[in-house]
Amino acid sequence: MSDVNSTIRRKAKNPAFDMRMAAVFLVRYGMFIALALWMVAMALSSEHFLTSTNILNVARQAAPIIIIGVGMTFVMATAGIDLSVGSLVALISVLTAAWLVAGLPAYLVIGLVIVVGAMLGALNGFIITLGVPAFVVTLAALTSFRGVGFVYSDGRAVPISDPVFVFIGRGDIFGVNTPLIIATVVAVVGWFVLNRTRFGLYVLATGGREEAARVMGLAITRIKITVYAITGGLAALGGIVISARLSNGSPNAGMMLELDVIAATVLGGTSLFGGRATIAGTVVGALLINFVRNGLNLHGVNPYWVQVVTGIILVMAVLMNTVLNRKAEAWARANPDDEQEVSK
Amino acid sequence: MTTPLIEMRNISKTFGAVTALSKVSLRLEAGGVLGLIGDNAAGKSTLMKILAGALRADSGEILIDGKPATFAHPIAARDAGIEMIYQDFALVPELTVTQNIFLGREITRRIAGVKVLDRSAMNVRAKEMFAALGLRVPAVTLPVQALSGGQQQAVAIARATGFEARLVIMDEPTANLGAPAIERVRETITRLKKSGVAVIIISHRLEDIFAVGDRFMVMKQGQLVGEREVHDTDNADLVEMIVTGADPRKPLVAV
Numbered sequence A: 001m002s003d004v005n006s007t008i009r010r011k012a013k014n015p016a017f018d019m020r021m022a023a024v025f026l027v028r029y030g031m032f033i034a035l036a037l038w039m040v041a042m043a044l045s046s047e048h049f050l051t052s053t054n055i056l057n058v059a060r061q062a063a064p065i066i067i068i069g070v071g072m073t074f075v076m077a078t079a080g081i082d083l084s085v086g087s088l089v090a091l092i093s094v095l096t097a098a099w100l101v102a103g104l105p106a107y108l109v110i111g112l113v114i115v116v117g118a119m120l121g122a123l124n125g126f127i128i129t130l131g132v133p134a135f136v137v138t139l140a141a142l143t144s145f146r147g148v149g150f151v152y153s154d155g156r157a158v159p160i161s162d163p164v165f166v167f168i169g170r171g172d173i174f175g176v177n178t179p180l181i182i183a184t185v186v187a188v189v190g191w192f193v194l195n196r197t198r199f200g201l202y203v204l205a206t207g208g209r210e211e212a213a214r215v216m217g218l219a220i221t222r223i224k225i226t227v228y229a230i231t232g233g234l235a236a237l238g239g240i241v242i243s244a245r246l247s248n249g250s251p252n253a254g255m256m257l258e259l260d261v262i263a264a265t266v267l268g269g270t271s272l273f274g275g276r277a278t279i280a281g282t283v284v285g286a287l288l289i290n291f292v293r294n295g296l297n298l299h300g301v302n303p304y305w306v307q308v309v310t311g312i313i314l315v316m317a318v319l320m321n322t323v324l325n326r327k328a329e330a331w332a333r334a335n336p337d338d339e340q341e342v343s344k
Numbered sequence B: 001m002t003t004p005l006i007e008m009r010n011i012s013k014t015f016g017a018v019t020a021l022s023k024v025s026l027r028l029e030a031g032g033v034l035g036l037i038g039d040n041a042a043g044k045s046t047l048m049k050i051l052a053g054a055l056r057a058d059s060g061e062i063l064i065d066g067k068p069a070t071f072a073h074p075i076a077a078r079d080a081g082i083e084m085i086y087q088d089f090a091l092v093p094e095l096t097v098t099q100n101i102f103l104g105r106e107i108t109r110r111i112a113g114v115k116v117l118d119r120s121a122m123n124v125r126a127k128e129m130f131a132a133l134g135l136r137v138p139a140v141t142l143p144v145q146a147l148s149g150g151q152q153q154a155v156a157i158a159r160a161t162g163f164e165a166r167l168v169i170m171d172e173p174t175a176n177l178g179a180p181a182i183e184r185v186r187e188t189i190t191r192l193k194k195s196g197v198a199v200i201i202i203s204h205r206l207e208d209i210f211a212v213g214d215r216f217m218v219m220k221q222g223q224l225v226g227e228r229e230v231h232d233t234d235n236a237d238l239v240e241m242i243v244t245g246a247d248p249r250k251p252l253v254a255v
Helices: A004-008 A015-028 A030-045 A052-077 A085-101 A106-129 A134-153 A163-170 A178-196 A198-208 A210-215 A220-246 A257-268 A279-298 A303-332 A337-343 B044-051 B074-079 B097-101 B119-133 B149-161 B179-194 B206-212 B235-244 B250-254
Strands: B006-015 B018-028 B033-038 B059-064 B067-069 B082-085 B108-111 B114-117 B167-171 B198-202 B215-220 B223-229
Touching (some): A030 A303, A052 A178, A052 A198, A052 A279, A106 A163, A106 A220, A163 A220, A178 A198, A198 A220, A198 B114, A257 A303, B006 B044, B033 B044, B033 B235, B044 B082, B082 B149, B097 B149, B179 B198
Parallel strands (some): B033 B198, B082 B167, B167 B198
Antiparallel strands (some): B006 B059
């Protein structure tokens, strides 16, 4: 028993090993560093950037992306993708306004639309487990969810004036705006479930190597349906926040939001191929996207160019996530046998 | 005659129009080491996946200690003490050594009524397993993808033998391995045998079974061809059975 510690001790004092660790670190946490550098650059170049009003505003804009991104992180951890979240936001926005107009109490509406979102997500997941690629299923859902939203609302935006929704969209607790608080709660719960519970572990195992997870007896089908249901439910919550913020229910809400959510998740370091996921990364990714936009806006950059920049960030994030990450990790374990020698 | 630890009776399985297994029976005592051999598509892996709960037989029964058992699920088979080491080790590359070892049977504790993974308890337990087995990995908190092939094999062995296994099934345990790793597999089998654990080895390498096994079972095209005690046969005899699918000593087939 006494040699347990020496058996598992790792080589620490090897410069080559440290170099490799540094490279892996740089690729893995590159986005955190990029966010920090961007913040510094913007703070130096614009006096309006580093003000609490501006920062809280950006965080409020990022809140729906964080909320839905937590769900997307779980989906991507299983090596899946959900393109339908933006359209689901639109449908939920329409339903919320319509049901409030119909006189349903606000809390009931909130509960109902989250259930609807989770059920639509579960439907996506169910079809995916039948063997249809997630990309195709959720692309079809992308067009149909918004389509239903347009049919249901006749294409019109309906104002929302319920006090509960005013609080969700524009209220604050001790100076911190409600959307940010909701996003923080979702992120903390999401982190806990992913990293500290069986379910989170099974999600990662499913995405890491599905066949291994299957022969170890994990219920792959149920796990996959659940992650899409979670994402659906969180997209509904994001839809509530967005509708409350804009004070109306509109079938045009959440247009292209899926791209922001996917970009935030991938930027954060969650693998597109499953098995590796980070909630903290997704939060940072969402903040980075919004701080970049905010900084460009403060400098008066043409908003159309801002769209181009968002596209470039997405491509860079995927490049970082796939090619560079694989190269860095392959390099890092180029010589795993030199660790065996120290096990004596 | 003593009750065998494991008995499979008349197991049949079809995949669509293909008959993978037709009325195959198998019995194995505690501490016995059985080599399951045969050409590709002989049905060896299918038979073992049924025993490990990864597949379900169309007909036939499985008895453990003489009592009927059906495994709807790999976890049910593992709870009954039947473990399988897959040819590709069935490890999730991104998960740590500990997470892989405990996958599907994690140790949890309750915090305010919520079941939480007890990661430190599992790490401690995993280290104990490796120490007890005399196997080495750099750290139980490293992802499996950072390990060499031999180290990954050590993880798979620890997972299969660390939970009071009664039967360990090894699918091609020595394929694609270097000499030290092959030696480690043989040591593991010998150690399991000594502690009364039954072992079934699926292998193309007859020499492994000659080295550590008790008995051969030859299959071809989903059927049992014949059985031999290790001391009662040789390479040529076995190869003939594998190739022709017939047992030259006919009466033994009726067992």
